Amino acid sequence: MRFIALIIVSLCGGLLLYATADFPAWGDPNSPANSYLSPHYIQKSIEETGVPNLVTSVLADYRGFDTMFETAVVFCAGLACFLLLRNFKQKEENFYRHIPTGVIIQFKKGDKTLPVGKEFEHIDTEWIPYDLIIKTVCRILIPFIQLYALYVVAHGDFSPGGGFQGGVIFGSSLMLYAIAYNLRTLVQRVKEKLLGLFCAIGVLIYAGIGVVCMALGGNFLDYGKLSQILPVDPGHIRAYGMLGVEIGVGITVMAAMVIIYVNIVSIGRHDEGL
Amino acid sequence: MSEILPIIVAKYNYWLYIILMMIGLYAMISKNNLIKKLVGMNIFQTSIILFYVSIGYKTNATIPIIENAHGDSHSPHELIIHAADYINPLPHVLMLTAIVVSVATFGVALALAVKIYQRYQTLEEDEIRMRLTEE
Numbered sequence: 001m002r003f004i005a006l007i008i009v010s011l012c013g014g015l016l017l018y019a020t021a022d023f024p025a026w027g028d029p030n031s032p033a034n035s036y037l038s039p040h041y042i043q044k045s046i047e048e049t050g051v052p053n054l055v056t057s058v059l060a061d062y063r064g065f066d067t068m069f070e071t072a073v074v075f076c077a078g079l080a081c082f083l084l085l086r087n088f089k090q091k092e093e094n095f096y097r098h099i100p101t102g103v104i105i106q107f108k109k110g111d112k113t114l115p116v117g118k119e120f121e122h123i124d125t126e127w128i129p130y131d132l133i134i135k136t137v138c139r140i141l142i143p144f145i146q147l148y149a150l151y152v153v154a155h156g157d158f159s160p161g162g163g164f165q166g167g168v169i170f171g172s173s174l175m176l177y178a179i180a181y182n183l184r185t186l187v188q189r190v191k192e193k194l195l196g197l198f199c200a201i202g203v204l205i206y207a208g209i210g211v212v213c214m215a216l217g218g219n220f221l222d223y224g225k226l227s228q229i230l231p232v233d234p235g236h237i238r239a240y241g242m243l244g245v246e247i248g249v250g251i252t253v254m255a256a257m258v259i260i261y262v263n264i265v266s267i268g269r270h271d272e273g274l
Numbered sequence: 275m276s277e278i279l280p281i282i283v284a285k286y287n288y289w290l291y292i293i294l295m296m297i298g299l300y301a302m303i304s305k306n307n308l309i310k311k312l313v314g315m316n317i318f319q320t321s322i323i324l325f326y327v328s329i330g331y332k333t334n335a336t337i338p339i340i341e342n343a344h345g346d347s348h349s350p351h352e353l354i355i356h357a358a359d360y361i362n363p364l365p366h367v368l369m370l371t372a373i374v375v376s377v378a379t380f381g382v383a384l385a386l387a388v389k390i391y392q393r394y395q396t397l398e399e400d401e402i403r404m405r406l407t408e409e
Contacts, residue, residue, distance in 0.1 A: 005304035013296040020288040021281060027333035029358045034332060039357035046355070054338035054363035055370065063367060070371040077378030080328050084385045096408055159339065164374045251372055260381035267388055 049238045051157045060242040064221040068206050071249050075203050082196070085268035096120045096128070122184060124272040130181065138264035145173040151249045163246035167253025176259050178265075183207045187262065187270045195255045195262075196258060202252025211242050212224030221245075287328045294321035308387050312380065316359045319376045323369045330362035338363035 024031030041058055046075025051057040059067050094107040096114045099121055105114070114120045153166030178186035210221040216226035227234045266272055282289055294317060338360045354377025391397055394405045 008303065009296045009300045011293055012299065016292045016295075017289060020285045022294070023285060024286055025284060025332055026328065027286050027331050029332040029335070030331070033365070034357075034362045038330075038362040042338065042340075042357045042360045043355045052340040054360065055366050056341065056362050059370065067371060070375055074378045077375075077382050080382045081385045084382075084389055134387075136298045157383055159335070162370070164370055168374065168377075244348045252332050253288045256378060260378065264381060264384050264388065267392075 041202075050236050051239050051242060053157055053159065053161075055160075056162050056242060056246070057238075058158050060245045061221075061223065061238060064210075064245070065069030067245070067249065068203075068210070068221070069251050071203055075199055075252050076198050078259040081260045081263045085266040089269075091269070091271070095123050095127070097123045119176075124182075124270055125165065126186075129239075134180050140178055141179055142173050144169055145176070149250075149254075150172065153246055154243070156246045157242060164253055165248030166246075167250035168257060170250065170254040171257030171261075172242055174254075175261050178261070183262065184264055184271055186271040190258065192259075192270065195259050196263045198251050199255035199259060200252075202248045202250070202255065205251065208244050209241060209248070288325070291321045291325040291328070294324070306399050308390065311399075312383050312387070313360070315383075316380060321371070323372060326365040326369050326372075330365035332358060332361050335361045337361065338366065347373055371376065 015186075026035075041054055041062065045051065045054050045057045049057045049061050051061070092109065094113065096107075096116075097103070097107045097120065098105065099119060104123070105120075107113075116122050149166045149170035152161035152169060153163055156162035156166070168242070174186060174190060177189070209223075209226075212229075213222045213225045214220050216225040216228050221241075223238040224234075226241050227237040230237065230240060232240055262270060293314030298316070298321060301317065302311050305314060307310050316374045335358060340355060340360070346351060390402065394402050396402060396405075
């Protein structure tokens with residue numbers, strides 16, 4: 001098997017390497033990829049959309065349909081992880097730790113519970129003490145990471161950034177919270193239903209903006225028509241439409257990342273894990 | 275050898291991506307462990323992302339954000355924009371979405387691997403095939 005794989009790989013690689021002789025040179029401004037559509041995007045984007053960040057204007061306006069379905073793919077991936085792995089069966093044994101004394105109480109049957117709060121916390125068999133340094137540093141860092149994520153989403157039109165990047169940064173801040181404390185703390189703070197709802201709401205915002213544009217007499221995702229209902233400068237109306245779309249993308253990506261993480265690390269039980 | 279070397283140096287970016295891609299392809303074909311196959315798939319995807327980004331590069335060009343276009347102080351029609359001054363935004367857009375989608379699909383692949391492990395207690399391909407023929 002290894003030998004056959006090596007032959008296939010070297011044949012394939014050899015052919016591709018042979019083909020590089022016909023490829024355009026590195027950084028050539030007149031290469032085919034840079035010469036037909038891309039000059040139009042670069043020269044006309046400001047005039048047509050009013051957005052200086054070309055990546056955002058191409059992403060959310062010229063290629064709006066593509067981005068909408070990419071968002072739907074991310075949503076479907078989150079949904080697939082949930083449906084594959086989620087396990088609602090409660091565990092037989094429950095462990096509670098008395099926080100002031102550190103005494104651990106075990107219940108053999110799952111129906112008995114203790115009120116979780118300042119006195120008791122619900123723990124797992126693989127419980128390890130929290131690390132004070134990691135906890136403190138994460139508690140200071142996480143708000144700033146989330147603020148930065150919101151900045152990246154909100155300034156996607158004018159500086160590097162956008163919904164995908166901001167959503168991933170926000171999602172990773174929640175993952176950092178789960179790693180620094182434990183998964184149970186994150187699931188208590190950010191409910192599973194909320195994440196599922198956010199994941200769907202993001203796609204709904206994106207498609208909803210498209211439908212609103214249609215209802216106002218334009219094409220699907222024709223942001224220019226939004227000027228009839230939004231009291232803003234008509235020159236910047238497409239930037240506002242893109243901002244709304246990017247917010248939708250950010251919400252979906254954030255929720256999908258957290259859903260995937262939470263389901264994989266705990267094998268769908270949402271208790272133990274990283 | 276002296277004839278091949280200038281060709282490699284002129285197109286070294288493509289050579290690097292193709293080598294990276296072949297490492298990924300080899301891992302996907304020859305490795306026995308499903309997680310190693312997934313890592314190979316990710317290396318393959320990364321090489322394609324690098325390839326696309328390098329296609330959009332132009333010498334002496336800057337990032338695709340139009341300078342002096344922020345704010346309302348002037349009309350956009352006065353602005354003169356040369357396409358050669360900004361790198362091609364299109365490959366960046368395609369790869370921006372591809373990175374996020376690849377992470378999401380990688381998550382689904384890991385979820386499937388978890389399910390396979392729960393069912394067969396192994397992630398080695400030959401052992402899974404053995405269990406399948408036993409049933």
